[in-house]
Amino acid sequence: xxxxxxxxxxxxxxxxxxxxxxxxxxxxxxxxxxxxxxxxxxxxxxxxxxxxxxxxxxxxxxxxxxxxxxxxxxxxxxxxxxxxxxxxxxxxxxxxxxxxxxxxxxxxxxxxxxxxxxxxxxxxxxxxxxxxxxxxxxxxxxxxxxxxxxxxxxxxxxxxxxxxxxxxxxxxxxxxxxxxxxxxxxxxxxxxxxxxxxxxxxxxxxxxxxxxxxxxxxxxxxxxxxxxxxxxxxxxxxxxxx
Amino acid sequence: xxxxxxxxxxxxxxxxxxxxxxxxxxxxxxxxxxxxxxxxxxxxxxxxxxxxxxxxxxxxxxxxxxxxxxxxxxxxxxxxxxxxxxxxxxxxxxxxxxxxxxxxxxxxxxxxxxxxxxxxxxxxxxxxxxxxxxxxxxxxxxxxxxxxxxxxxxxxxxxxxxxxxxxxxxxxxxxxxxxxxxxxxxxxxxxxxxxxxxxxxxxxxxxxxxxxxxx
Numbered sequence: 001x002x003x004x005x006x007x008x009x010x011x012x013x014x015x016x017x018x019x020x021x022x023x024x025x026x027x028x029x030x031x032x033x034x035x036x037x038x039x040x041x042x043x044x045x046x047x048x049x050x051x052x053x054x055x056x057x058x059x060x061x062x063x064x065x066x067x068x069x070x071x072x073x074x075x076x077x078x079x080x081x082x083x084x085x086x087x088x089x090x091x092x093x094x095x096x097x098x099x100x101x102x103x104x105x106x107x108x109x110x111x112x113x114x115x116x117x118x119x120x121x122x123x124x125x126x127x128x129x130x131x132x133x134x135x136x137x138x139x140x141x142x143x144x145x146x147x148x149x150x151x152x153x154x155x156x157x158x159x160x161x162x163x164x165x166x167x168x169x170x171x172x173x174x175x176x177x178x179x180x181x182x183x184x185x186x187x188x189x190x191x192x193x194x195x196x197x198x199x200x201x202x203x204x205x206x207x208x209x210x211x212x213x214x215x216x217x218x219x220x221x222x223x224x225x226x227x228x229x230x231x232x233x234x235x236x237x238x239x240x241x242x
Numbered sequence: 243x244x245x246x247x248x249x250x251x252x253x254x255x256x257x258x259x260x261x262x263x264x265x266x267x268x269x270x271x272x273x274x275x276x277x278x279x280x281x282x283x284x285x286x287x288x289x290x291x292x293x294x295x296x297x298x299x300x301x302x303x304x305x306x307x308x309x310x311x312x313x314x315x316x317x318x319x320x321x322x323x324x325x326x327x328x329x330x331x332x333x334x335x336x337x338x339x340x341x342x343x344x345x346x347x348x349x350x351x352x353x354x355x356x357x358x359x360x361x362x363x364x365x366x367x368x369x370x371x372x373x374x375x376x377x378x379x380x381x382x383x384x385x386x387x388x389x390x391x392x393x394x395x396x397x398x399x400x401x402x403x404x405x406x407x408x409x410x411x412x413x414x415x416x417x418x419x420x421x422x423x424x425x426x427x428x429x430x431x432x433x434x435x436x437x438x439x440x441x442x443x444x445x446x447x448x449x450x451x452x453x454x455x456x457x
Contacts, residue, residue, distance in 0.1 A: 047279070047320030050328075073420060074322030077363055081316055081325040 007112045007121045008034035008060025011105050012053055012070040012079050016040030018101075026106050029178035029201075030113035036060045048078040057082060057094060065093035065118030067125060069105045095122050103128035103202060110178045110201045114185035127202045160225040161218035162232040168241035171210035176239035180204060183234055187227035191219045198231060244343030245394055249454045250307035251295055256446035258288035264442055271435035275422035279321050280435040287319040287327075305338035308352075322420060323436060326360050326373065333359030346397040350381070350388040353401055353444075357381045364419060371415040371422060371429060373436035379404040380444055395455045398448035405441040412437045 009026075013019040019039025026035055038056035041047040053068075060066045070076045079096050086094065095118065097104060104125040111124035168176060172193075184191050184198035191198040193215055194207055209215060217231050261268075261284045268281030291314045298306060308331045316328030334356040338344060344352065357377040366372040383404035387397045412434035417423040422434070 041320040042317075045320065047283070049320065050316045050324065074325070077322050077325035080363065081328060084329075 005064050006033060006062060006115055007065045007067060007118050008036065008062060009105065009108050009112050009121070010036045010038055010053070010056040010060050010066060010068045011101065012048060012056075012068060012075045013037075013039035013101065014046050014048055014072055014075060016044065018071065022102060022105050025102070026109035028175055029106060030109035033109050033113040034060050034062065035109055035112075048075045050078055050082055053079055053082045054085065057086070057090075061090060061093070063093075065095070065121070067108050067112070067118070067121050068094065068096045069099060069101050069108065069125060070096065071101045093118060097122055097125040099125045099128045106174075107201045110181055111185070113178075114182045116185060124201065127200050158222040159218065159220045160228050161216055162228055163214055163216050164232050164235040165214045166209060166211055166235060168238035169211055170241065171213060172204055172207060172215075174205060176241070177201060177204045179239055180231060180234060183231055184227065187224070187230070189219050189221035189224035189227055191217065191224055191227045191231060193217055193231075198227075243393065243455065244345045245304065245349065245451055245454060246343050247298075247302055247304055247307065249450050250304035251298075252450040252453065253447045254288070254291055254295060254307060254311060256450050257443050258292055260442045260446050261285050261288050261439065264439075268435050268439055271433055271438060274432045275417065275425055275429045276435060277321070277421055280323060280439065283319045283321045283323055284327075284439055287315040287324065290314050290318045303338065303340055303342050304344055305335045305340060308332075308335035308338055322364070323439070326364050326436070329359040329363040330356035330377075333362075344394065346388040346392055346394040349394050349397050350384040350401075353377075353384050354381050366419040369415060370419040371412050371417040371434045371437075372419050373434070373440040375412045375415070375434065376405040376408040376437040376440035376444070379408040380440075393455070395448070395451040398444070398451045402441070402445040402448040405437075405444040409433060409437040409441040 011019045011022045016039040019037035023035045023037045036056040036059050038052045040049065042049045042051055057066050068079050070079055076096060083091050083094055107128050108121050108125035111121040116124065166172065170176065172180065178201060181199055181201045181204055193204055196203040196207055198204065215235065217228050219228050265281040265285045268284060269278055272278045272280035291311050294310055294314060298310065312328045312331035312335060315331065316324050334352040337351050337355040341348065360374060360377055364372060366374045368374060368378050380401040384397050384401040387400040413432065414430055416427055417425065417429035422429045
């Protein structure tokens with residue numbers, strides 16, 4: 001997919017260094033997505049800048065839409081004011097997402113990298129809401145893995161599942177998790193990893209799966225076999241790590 | 243007698259003066275329950291408007307002045323006050339339109355639109371301990387005075403008095419919007435800096451109108 005078809009992401013923070021640091025962090029998982037830092041004021045103080053945010057939206061907008069994530073309240077006010085000044089057509093494809101800046105921003109960046117459309121990038125960012133749910137998912141991750149075998153037996157006809165032991169040193173930490181999500185996003189059918197949607201970066205990361213863990217990659221969709229096999233092959237390869 | 247471009251320019255100059263004069267007070271209020279930048283940000287914003295007043299083309303209207311203030315504050319203030327006041331002046335400019343003179347009813351309508359802009363942007367309600375607590379009483383007083391047939395200076399005077407009382411009334415409130423809301427109960431006992439700057443700006447508008455009437 002051409003870069004111009006992708007959704008752009010703008011990070012609005014009171015601090016230029018937070019916004020730039022978030023671009024740096026998200027870049028690890030989204031090397032070619034359009035990620036724009038709009039932090040601080042025009043003259044480098046703490047605050048938000050209408051002009052920087054407006055310019056950031058223009059820079060991020062390749063026609064497929066722009067997702068904006070903000071930190072404290074007045075960053076949202078500045079972003080909303082910037083939207084007011086856009087022409088109607090552009091404003092129609094710009095979304096301010098109410099989600100934690102870092103977690104939501106990384107999830108949005110990965111979805112944008114995978115070429116997801118605007119609504120899917122918004123949805124990816126919104127999965128970062130409610131960190132309490134994420135924490136409990138981590139705790140249940142191991143239990144889900146041990147249940148994987150029994151669930152594999154119980155799967156209906158037409159479904160497909162593969163069990164893979166993670167061999168890479170860091171397990172499903174940020175970069176391998178992002179690669180898995182990006183690969184899953186290239187397939188239409190729904191695929192799960194230990195019951196969690198393989199297209200949800202935060203869902204996969206919050207499983208907390210480390211080296212040696214056995215994961216079950218499954219799809220109830222008869223057309224999901226190819227996706228399951230591709231993801232299993234990626235995991236078996238150790239995500240290029242040793 | 244209505245208020246024209248001379249009043250609008252005088253209002254901006256008086257606003258810049260009064261904000262500069264109260265800069266430290268606003269910083270102190272904001273330090274108590276916010277992030278401490280309100281006085282500095284507002285002062286920077288209004289100082290940035292001043293040189294632009296000289297560049298207004300001949301035939302400019304009060305609405306043009308309000309729009310100039312709006313775009314300058316949005317671009318220069320940096321904190322929440324930039325978008326909030328910017329939207330207020332912008333909505334006020336929209337209602338003022340291209341009129342060369344604003345009477346009491348027109349001024350009341352401008353203030354109402356400005357207040358509605360702040361509510362639209364900040365989504366605060368009365369009693370949340372924000373600038374809305376100065377603006378809503380001011381709008382109600384202005385509308386009451388205008389519908390009684392008061393002259394425009396009296397309409398603004400009523401608005402300014404009500405805004406000052408509204409600012410006083412924020413002191414016991416617990417903040418439910420803005421940075422101060424992070425403090426919860428501890429925000430009670432402190433005046434809201436946004437309500438105070440609003441009261442100062444509306445007093446400047448009334449003083450400019452009195453000066454215009456006396457001229």
